[in-house]
Amino acid sequence: MQYRKRPVVVDATQWFTNGDHPEDGCISTFDPEGGDLFLSEGKIVRYYRTSDGERICEQCGKVMRYHGWIDTLEGCHIVCPGDWVITGVKGEHYPCKRDIFEATYEPVSPQDAG
Numbered sequence: 001m002q003y004r005k006r007p008v009v010v011d012a013t014q015w016f017t018n019g020d021h022p023e024d025g026c027i028s029t030f031d032p033e034g035g036d037l038f039l040s041e042g043k044i045v046r047y048y049r050t051s052d053g054e055r056i057c058e059q060c061g062k063v064m065r066y067h068g069w070i071d072t073l074e075g076c077h078i079v080c081p082g083d084w085v086i087t088g089v090k091g092e093h094y095p096c097k098r099d100i101f102e103a104t105y106e107p108v109s110p111q112d113a114g
Helices: 098-104
Strands: 011-014 045-047 068-072 075-079 084-087 093-096
Touching: 068 093, 075 093, 084 098, 093 098
Parallel strands: none
Antiparallel strands: 011 084, 045 068, 068 075, 084 093
8 A cells, every 4th residue: 555645834944054943042152172163052953072073974975073963753863964954743853864855845835834
């Protein structure tokens, strides 16, 4: 048996760096290790900080210290620069790779969003 995904309008924000998500609330800057200044940690997408920060990401090929970390209903997930952060129907947040997002979602006009 096959199923079709119900048409659901979601809010989504493309994420490139700490503080991009409108609900992050980043206001101050900090210097994690004597390098670049970063905005304070976001409330939705947190700053990725582990001992493997210089490792190259297998998904996007960028250094891990430029990534974010997000708590989802299924557990924690890495957010690559360029991923979309979707707000689900119950207010939950989760990352979505750019190619999957573009294949699954299309923009809606304000009158269609209601």
